[in-house]
Structures are given as C-alpha cells and as structure tokens.
Amino acid sequence: MKKVFDYIIVGAGSAGCVLANRLSANPQHRVLLLETGGSDKSIFIQMPTALSIPMNTDKYAWQFHTEPEPYLDNRVMHCPRGKVLGGSSSINGMVYVRGHAKDFDEWQQHGAQGWDYQACLPYFKRAESWYLGEDSYRGSEGPLGTNNGNEMANPLYRAFIEAGVQAGYARTDDYNGEQQEGFGPMHMTVKDGRRCSASRAYLDPVKGRDNLTIVTGALAHKVLLDGKRAVGVEYQCKGKTHRATAERRVILSAGPIGSPHLLQLSGIGDQDALKAAGVEVQHHLPGVGKNLQDHLEFYFQYRCKQPITLNGKLDWFSKGLIGARWILNKTGLGATNHFESCAFIRSKEGVEWPDLQYHFLPAAIRYDGKSAFDGHGFQVHIGHNKPKSRGEVTIKSADPTQAPKIQFNYLAHQDDIEGFRACVRLTREIIEQPAFDAYRDGEIQPGKDVQSDEEIDAFVRQAVESAYHPSCSCKMGEDDMAVVDSNTQVHGIDGLNVVDSSIFPTIPNGNLNAPTIMVAEKAADIILGQPALKANNAQVAIHSQWQAVQRSTEI
Template sequence: MSQFDYIIVGAGSAGCVLANRLSANPQHKVLLLETGGSDKSIFIKMPTALSIPMNTEKYAWQFHTEEEPYLNNRKMHCPRGKVLGGSSSINGMVYVRGHAKDFDEWESHGAKGWNYQTCLPYFKKAEAWLLGEDDYRGGKGPLGVNNGNNMVNPLYRAFIEAGKEAGYSVTNDYNGEQQEGFGPMHMTVKDGVRCSTSRAYLDPIKTRNNLTVVTGAKVTRVLLDGRHAKGVEYALGDALITAKADKEVVLSAGPIGSPHILQLSGIGDSKILEKAAIEVKHHLPGVGMNLQDHLEFYFQYRCKQPITLNGKLGLISKGLIGAKWILNKSGLGATNHFESCAFIRSKAGVEWPDIQYHFLPAAIRYDGKSAFEGHGFQVHVGHNKPKSRGSVTVQSNDPAKAPKIQFNYLQHQDDIEGFRACVRLTREIISQAAFYDYRDGEIQPGEHIQSDEEIDEFVRQAVESAYHPSCSCKMGEDDMAVVDSETRVHGIAGLRVVDSSIFPTIPNGNLNAPTIMVAEKAADMILGISPLPSSTASSFVHPDWHHQQR
C-alpha cells in the first residue's frame, strides 16, 4: 500500500500535462502510472521515423477493431501509445487545434464552459509557437510548434496555389483566426526533435520529490468505497499493488483505456458488465459509447519531376538523412513531411470545415513502402465530422483481455456522401494549373473510379483510420454522459477522466492539440484554480456558408 494525493493513470498526451501541473505544488504527492516504458528511442525522437513507433508492439497497443460492417467487414488497426508520452510519442506530430465552432459545439452538447473563448487561453498556455505570441498563439508554453523545413519542396506551395486557383482562400495560420483554406501545416517538433508531452511536460520535472513515475504498471481497476474512488490496483511484474489517493484518481488512459478501466472497476452499463462477469458498482450506460474517429485515404499521383521523397527510400539516402539528423537535428529527418494542408467545407450549407488535407511530397504507405516505381505525391483526405458512432466494451473480467472496439465507420449516409465529396473536390484541386509541371496521372483511386457506386466501393476498400479515436466517455449532463463539465465521473466522488475520451464530439483536425488543451484546463479545475480569463478573439466563418461551398 502506498499513499498519494493524486493518482494519474496513463502518462500520455493528457497524463504528462496533469503530472506537471498537479505536482507544481510541493505539498501535493502525485503518482503517475504508465504501462509502457522509456520514450528515449531514436525512432520516437526523429520526426521522419514516425511510422516505426506506431507499428511497434513495445511502444503502442496494437488494437484492432471487430469486423466493420460498413467497410466490407475489414478489421481496422487502432494503435494507441504505450510509452511515456502515450500517443504523442507515436503520432504524426501534426498540430491542429480544430475549428472554433467545434468547441462551441461541445458546449451545445452540455459541456458547460468549454466553448472556444474559454478553451483558447489554454491552447495558448500550452504552446511555444515558433513565431511568438499573439491573440491566438502562445509563445511561452512547454509545447514546441513549428512548420518543419518551411516547405522547401516546391510541391508544398503548389498544393496551396492549386487551392487558391480552385477558388478557396489561403490562410497563413489555420490555428489562428481562420482555419478554412490552404496554408502551411504545423507540427509538434522542437529543435528538430519530436516534442511529445513527455518531453515538453514530464522531462523538466522528473526530479520533483513529490512526483513518482512508475512505468510497466498495468492498472487493473479503480478501488471504490461505495460511490467514492479511494485508489487504484495495478500489476507491476508479478506483483499486484494497491495505491491510495487521498484527493482524486484521474484516468488519462485514452479513448480505449479509460472506458475499459471504468468497466473493469464496475462502472458502466450494467448489462455489459454482467455479461463480462463484473460486479456492477455503478450503472453508467454511457461508458464506452459515442466512440468516434476520423477516416482518411491517400489520393496519389505520379510526379513528372524527380523531386519527391520516393527518391529517398534507398538505404544510402536513408543513412545520409539519419546521419544529418543525428549530427545537427536538421534536414529531412527533422520533419514529419506534412508541411502544407487545407481545411474546406464539403458543400454549401456546412458552417465550418469538415474536410481536412495533409499534403505529402511522396506516394507512400504509412509503413514507409512505395506501391509503385518512380516519383509521386499524395494528399491524405478525410471527412472529419462523422455522424457514425461506435463503442468500446469490456469482454471479460480479466484486465489482460483487450476490449471489443467497434466504430461502425460509414454507418451514416452523411459520412458516405462526405467521402464522395472528398474524391470529387480533390480531383478538381489537383487538376489546377499549379500542378501542371508536376502532375502525371492518378495512381489512386484511379481515373476509372467515377460514379457514386465506384467511389463508395473504393472508399470501403481503401480508407484507413487517421488514428483519432475519441468521445467514448463524453462530457455533458444527459443520460449518456460519463463526466460532467468539471471532468468528474457522474455519481462517483474522487474520480475524473481527462483525455480525448471526454470530447462530446470529434473536432475537425488531429486530436493531440485539443487533448493537451483539455488537460491544461482540467488541471485548474482539479486544483480549484480560477479559470484563465476568456478570450475575446474572433473566428472566421464564411459569410455566405449557407449558399457557397468556397
């Protein structure tokens, strides 16, 4: 038995933030538990090696979904970070906050006090934007954010120019006033090295005497005294250890881990718990429900000029890139290669962007392999405001057995139509004059894919997860809400959930930035600190969004 004030379960994107903020007061004794281990691998630190940790058992839970009925019964890969820094140590490092309206939407779903004006100060608190602080960007936070190699490859700027030629706006900062449009993309890289939350928030404070970090710890359940969380039980090697929390237990195990731990602890839908032979401690039907994710596919083209990363896939080229990065943390090793992007609306009548683009000057899979000979480029595109909903459900009272994951991708007709728009709008963009000197034939989907039926079948076969699971312990006040607007689990004292699982709806963008923001804001709530003053900064919405798509 060990005793602490706060116990944080999961040293990931949220957990490292909480460990930093809660242990800032030397009077608070904090325990941070993480199943994974060290994040010091070169493959985690080097931005260009991003595909390696994501696909490595040592650093990531290699979850897979059940057969997805609307994706031709494919089982989809769902990796989650299992290392200090969590998914911020295995992700693509793309920094996207989401549109201002995404957070207003949260508040409309019952998350009181989580609108854009109240969230923006916490985005700023977290960030050290390379260009400095303004009304939208933070300059003094722990999290380094920049644009990689500043779009040296001409294909990045060709993509932005093509969007402009197609009639879309150009935005210099999609994380500022205007998300909608084409522009440079931002990444969590600092001095050429991945800036995970472990590096940004945990490394500087590991020597605090009041902070205990335990790796290799698998939490099996939250310990309850009636309707009060009193601590956790966790396995460490062959030992089963009990840790007591005098103040609170905070689950930051992510959108798969947090609902699973709640269910293992007897908190969840009683029917699901009884089926798994788990004693029901508190019937809370929303646990594990409302699961959401982003899907995407690669739109690939051959390139006329030998300027793409496909020419850098040989062992000698990789060796030179690695050597330059090791020596001075610069060059192609210091970027995730997603250096330009876009956010557009799929059709008139959509108020804020629901389609996202990541542009890459290569035609290549996530495993780093090329599917063809020669040079090419691709743009990752996805419909980012899905209406399909899934679930995470415990299958057994054995904590070692993974939960059942079912997203029900493309269950909703609006999601299908959103991907049809992705195909047709992307083709129009890439057909612009800006790509004339580069574009040399469509590799994927292939020019023969034209009708709605052909597009739908291509999407079902080719679409992949963008690795943004979320919303499985949603915040709100309705019958299916799991936590309240203070991140406290409904009906259980001394227990909170703070990670992307508490998002009511998924934002239009990558999820690392909003997860960090949620942890920054929740830390003040946990400590009883007055929230940062609300921002008065405005946000852009197309003045005629009812009638114009661009």
C-alpha cells in the same frame, strides 16, 4: 514505494503528462503517475521522420484492432494507441491542429459548460510555444514547441496551396489562428528538430520533483472504490499486484480505449455489458464506452514528372545520410514529419465550418513506409472530419489483459458516405489545377475509372484507413449518456475524473493531440480549484456566404 498519494494519474500520455506537471507544481501534492509502457528515448520516437516505426512497434503501442466493420466490407481496422511515456504523442504524426472554434462551441451545446472556444483558447495558448511568437491566438511561452518543419522547402508543398487558390478556395496563413478555412502551411509538434511529445514538453522538466512518483511497466487493473467514492488504484508491476491510495482524486488518462475499459473493469458502466463480462456492477453508467468517434482518411496519389519527391529517398543509403545529418545537428529531412502544407474546406454549401481536412505529402507512400509503386509520386491524405457514425468500446472479460471489443461503425451514416464522395471529387479538381501541371503525371489512386457514386463508395470502403483519432467514448455533459460532468468528474462517483480525448462530446475538425493537451491544461485548473484563465474574445472567421456557396477565395 510510497502507497499513499493525493492524486493518482493512470496513463502518461498526452493528457497524463500535462496533469503530472501541473498537479505536482505544488510541492505539498503527492502525485503518482502510472504508465504501462517505458522510456520514450528511442531514436525512432525522437526523430520526426521515423514516425511510422513506433506506431507499428509492439513495444511502444497497443496494437488494437476493431471487430469487422460492417459498413467497410467487414474489414478489421488497425487502432494503435501509445504504450510509452508520452502515450500517443510519442507515436503520432506530430501534426498540430486545434480544431475549428465552432467545434468547441459545439461541445458547450452538448452540455459541456465552460468549454466553448473563448474558454478553451487561453489554454491552447498556455500550452504552446509557437516559433513565430505570440499573438491573439498563439502562445509563445508554453512547454509545447510548434513550427512548420523545413518551411516547405520542397516546391510541391506550395504547388498544393496555389492549386487550392486556383480552384477557388481561400488562402490561410494560420489555420490555428483566426481562419481555419483555406490552404496554407501545416504545423507540427517539433522543437529543435526533435519530436516534442507531451513527455518531452511536460514530464522531462519535472521528473526530478520529490513529490512526483513515476512508475513505468504498470498495468492498471481497476479503480478501488469505497461505496461511491474512488480511493485508489490496483495495478500490476513486475509480476506483483500493488494497491495505491489516493486521498484526493484518481484521474484516468488512459485514452479513448483505455479509460472506458478501465472504468468497466472497475464495475462502472452499462450494467448488462458488465454482467456479460463477469464484472460485478458497482455503478450503472450506461454511456461508458458509447459515442465512440474517429476520423477516416484515404490517400489520393499521383505520379510526379520530376524526381523531387521522397520516393527517391527510400533506399538505405539515402536514409543513412538523412539519419546521420539528424543525429549530428537535428536538421534536414529527418527533422520534419513531411506534412508541411494542408487545407481545411467545406464539403458543400450549407456547412458552416470546414468538415474536410487535407495533409499534403511530397511522396506516394503508406504509413508503414512502403511505396505503393515504383517511381516518384505525391499524395494528399483526405478525410471527412465531422462524422455522424457512432461506435462503442465494450469490455469482453474481467481479465484486464484482454483487450475490449472496439466497433466504430465507420460510414454507418449516409452523410459520412456523401462526405467521402465529396472528398474524391473536390480533390481531383484541386490537383488538376495549373499549379500542378509541371508535376502531375497521372492518377495512381483512386484511378480515373472511379467516377460514379457507386464506384467511389466501393473504392472508399476498401481504401479508407483510420486517421488514428479515436475519441468521445466517455463524453462530457449532463444527458443520460454522459460519463463525466463539466468538471471532468465521473457522474455518481466522488474522487474520480477522466481527462483525455475520451471526454470530448464530439470530435473536432482536425488532429487530436492539441485539443487533448488543452483539455488537460484546463482540467488541471479545475481539479486544483484554481480560477479559470480569463476568456479570450478573439474572433474567428466564418465564411459570410457559407449557406449559399461551397468555396470562395474571400472568407
């Protein structure tokens, strides 16, 4: 195999696939893409309804776990990350949420110059092919297909939206457009009935390029340095150690766990942590692995009076029919992730933009596919999405096969605790609206006995799960704890970039696949030295009375 390249990309996930596509578009660029996992062609990855399977399968996901979380009654939390072509975009729930415009303005305020909403919006548009066509906010010619699944055929989806309006909240036709705040249809990365992962969208069309080399089954051991310059990557493949040289840049796209860990394995990070792990310090950069953030959520579950939920489709015969229809024509319940309506609201007055997110599901069921009870039910996934708690990814050993220590410190900040109290009380009020009278048949979880602050806090500590959105562990900025600058280059190391969700300065209000792809699109232009796309001045809605009111049907 060739040993010398212009660009080496570590990780064929949501960001790495974008970079491989864009950097290899020039036939003069020799590009190497390294991925530890293998093919993403499994029916369980491609069929949207099977989303819980790859996430919980060792072949397709790193099955990371946290240290005992001290503010969650010392629970050990599951933190799966993609280990397959497409990375976490091949194992995720396919929900397409960009985040609020203010989330990206916040990035710029944290020192990520040129990453405000108006600068990022053109790259969201470039990435996307929105099934309803282009407008000021949505793209129609990009690789990433997005739609609304089965158009909310189940009446429970629309009941959720109507209940929100009855509770005094706004309606929004497109939360990824002008107005995030409100209740409306949810969008997913599904195209022609199949999961539209970053691998399918960006990598499949260009795999035949002569100047793009893709190596699967390759575990990166470290970045090779010549003084303060990255010159290549050492990796293991099929039991042998290989070294590949990068004449221009090494780009880490190994994700919010993998990228800081690989920097640390390479001797780049906090010197005390490196020494403790037996790694020779090459460059003291104390922010590596710090600032770790994630979204938590829990399921608010109700029994359903009518037999119209997915709980009636969990037997093997029904699953077989759903699978057969999907295999034959890629339609039906197999062609959706089942999250087809949603909401973004503010937890209290004085919050400028939404900090709570709802995914509605016409079933009462866990991510592992197990029903929580016998009978029909529905649930909303609800979480406080602008956490102030911060964690860390820390190397344990110089052995690259040993997972790092992961500690999120979930709910360490009092504001996060209060945010989840709002989740319980506001959700209960919404589901009690008349729109659900024909369907609602008693609360399963949390249960009517959970009312006081203390009871809610105890329930949340036991019930919350990760929403699988780790990020921010190699943050972009210029302060002492920043890891990369606004050009995504590692501070103090030439020729080395990090491009994935680890470089987010703060976590956006929403799922992270869309902003990760956007970041890679924008970073590709920066790395190639191409002019940035022209800023888009499309305006976004902010509640006119956000300082005084928590909700209103008029924004």
